[in-house]
Amino acid sequence: WIPGLIRPFFLSAAPFGSGICFPATLARASVARSKMRAARAFQLANRLGHSFQPRFPPQAKRSAVHSNCVRFLCSNSGPKMKVGIVGSGPAGFYTARTLLKKFPGVEVDLLEMLPTPYGLVRYGVAPDHEDTRNVISEFDNVLSFPNCRFIGNVHVGRDVSLAELQSLYHAVVLSYGASADRDLGIPGEDLEGSFSARAFVNWYNGHPHYAGLKPDLQGGDTAVVVGNGNVAIDIARILLRSVDELRKTDLADYALEALAESKIRKVHIVGRRGPAQAAWTTAELREVTGMHGTRVVMRREELEMDAVDAQHVQATRALKRMVALLDQVQTKHEKADQDTSPLQRELNLRFLLSPTEIVESERKGHVGGMKMARNRLEGSADRRKAVPTGEEELLDCALVMRSVGYRSVPIEGLPFSTASHTVPHSAGGVLREGETVGGNRVAGLYVSGWLKRGPTGIIGSNIGDGQITATTIMQDWEDGNLDTKAKDGGAGLQALLKERGVMVVAKQGWKKIERIERERAESEGSGKPRRKLTSILSMLDAADAA
Numbered sequence: 001w002i003p004g005l006i007r008p009f010f011l012s013a014a015p016f017g018s019g020i021c022f023p024a025t026l027a028r029a030s031v032a033r034s035k036m037r038a039a040r041a042f043q044l045a046n047r048l049g050h051s052f053q054p055r056f057p058p059q060a061k062r063s064a065v066h067s068n069c070v071r072f073l074c075s076n077s078g079p080k081m082k083v084g085i086v087g088s089g090p091a092g093f094y095t096a097r098t099l100l101k102k103f104p105g106v107e108v109d110l111l112e113m114l115p116t117p118y119g120l121v122r123y124g125v126a127p128d129h130e131d132t133r134n135v136i137s138e139f140d141n142v143l144s145f146p147n148c149r150f151i152g153n154v155h156v157g158r159d160v161s162l163a164e165l166q167s168l169y170h171a172v173v174l175s176y177g178a179s180a181d182r183d184l185g186i187p188g189e190d191l192e193g194s195f196s197a198r199a200f201v202n203w204y205n206g207h208p209h210y211a212g213l214k215p216d217l218q219g220g221d222t223a224v225v226v227g228n229g230n231v232a233i234d235i236a237r238i239l240l241r242s243v244d245e246l247r248k249t250d251l252a253d254y255a256l257e258a259l260a261e262s263k264i265r266k267v268h269i270v271g272r273r274g275p276a277q278a279a280w281t282t283a284e285l286r287e288v289t290g291m292h293g294t295r296v297v298m299r300r301e302e303l304e305m306d307a308v309d310a311q312h313v314q315a316t317r318a319l320k321r322m323v324a325l326l327d328q329v330q331t332k333h334e335k336a337d338q339d340t341s342p343l344q345r346e347l348n349l350r351f352l353l354s355p356t357e358i359v360e361s362e363r364k365g366h367v368g369g370m371k372m373a374r375n376r377l378e379g380s381a382d383r384r385k386a387v388p389t390g391e392e393e394l395l396d397c398a399l400v401m402r403s404v405g406y407r408s409v410p411i412e413g414l415p416f417s418t419a420s421h422t423v424p425h426s427a428g429g430v431l432r433e434g435e436t437v438g439g440n441r442v443a444g445l446y447v448s449g450w451l452k453r454g455p456t457g458i459i460g461s462n463i464g465d466g467q468i469t470a471t472t473i474m475q476d477w478e479d480g481n482l483d484t485k486a487k488d489g490g491a492g493l494q495a496l497l498k499e500r501g502v503m504v505v506a507k508q509g510w511k512k513i514e515r516i517e518r519e520r521a522e523s524e525g526s527g528k529p530r531r532k533l534t535s536i537l538s539m540l541d542a543a544d545a546a
Helices: 002-011 024-032 035-047 062-073 090-102 130-143 160-166 199-205 230-241 253-260 284-291 307-315 316-334 462-479 489-499 509-524 535-544
Strands: 082-086 107-111 148-151 172-174 194-196 220-224 265-270 294-299 346-349 353-360 367-378 385-396 399-402 429-431 442-449
Touching: 002 429, 035 062, 090 107, 090 130, 090 294, 090 462, 107 199, 107 489, 148 509, 160 253, 160 489, 172 294, 194 230, 199 230, 199 253, 199 385, 220 385, 230 253, 230 265, 230 284, 230 294, 230 346, 230 509, 265 316, 265 442, 284 316, 294 316, 346 353, 353 385, 442 462
Parallel strands: 082 107, 082 172, 107 148, 172 442, 194 399, 220 265, 220 399, 265 346, 294 346
Antiparallel strands: 353 367, 367 385, 429 442
């Protein structure tokens, strides 16, 4: 009965060379269990009269399941696949992790413009949300692979071209995110005191490119953040939270000093549509509306929903919880109106308002206020459109920050959609100019993260995204769609950068930066996790230290 049970699995397998590739059913079992069981299966098959000598020439057409066979049962005697990943944020790390775990022998290099890795996790996550940065331990595990390099302080497009990377690596993955901002497109947006939310977040997080922002936090008592998302809530929380609480975080030293002297006492978060369209999470909303010493102000008429929104909210569990929280906060605020106890700070959540102009103050060239048009909503639940009612409102303020989205920017030689600000792709493989999904791809060029799908989702959204791109790379290698000749990879890149006088920061250099930041915090005794170095020069000095 054993031959009768096993023989069909082997006979149904597609032949490769003079042997047979382990069939899909047994391959999945070997992946799910262990190398030992797979070896025993081979021994049993040989006893039954089958001779297995798996060989996989480059031209062989194999499935992803067959690739798992290679991983556990076959050695690759040909050249190693070398992959360069541009960008060391979540998208880059999750793509690298899949490759390193699923394709033994691959060499992966993470290229980063800054001397420090982690991207958005280091410079985008709010400093009072240190728990969110626990994901760094996963990224450190990736860097611990001996066949994974970190190559920091390298600007692709300036220090090395995309074409040069393509000549050095079998596969190049672009995962450098979205470094530009969407504008409001209204008059006065260029006034002093008007800037993007991303710039402000990078400033207080110690990003070396934004250390010189110097927002004027003493020019008035009111700030406006345009956009109803988590980033807007983060900014409001940092502006309104007590400095004593912020001292325990890794907020940049210069930002802590500026916030200690800040006169900002009121923050307005303004959205053009209603509460049902707000993009923040219930957890973020609960935290900011529950801050000690901060009064939350909303207007009942802006919380009212028409039949379309009301029905949509009732049918969407998460949205229903969020809107219920808004109602609870508003009810609490209405009762608190009778309480005369002084409150130091105020958060205003505003809806159905579109900015139309940023008004100049008496101080020439500075923000003095913002004109807004009141809206009503039209259209179906999934296509709600804000339509002006003709009413207007002027809100006095000293700062305006736009949090209305990011956009990616292209580099020379990269096919790019100026409409979506993303790279056209098919399962992560970059499409040639003018091609659509399923069309011809650029050999050896891939994309992941925001550059691939647009600036949406959370950190975890990059896990599946990276897996898809990594799987496409592995399949292309197995199918012979990539140049399998030996390439120089990271060693060749580092030699090229050395010739050009670029100081590269490797893993050891980054670890020195990290150690110095932690030692700086420990010597201060404030309990903060690190005191960040906030200039490229100080980082390079630390990386080069003995």
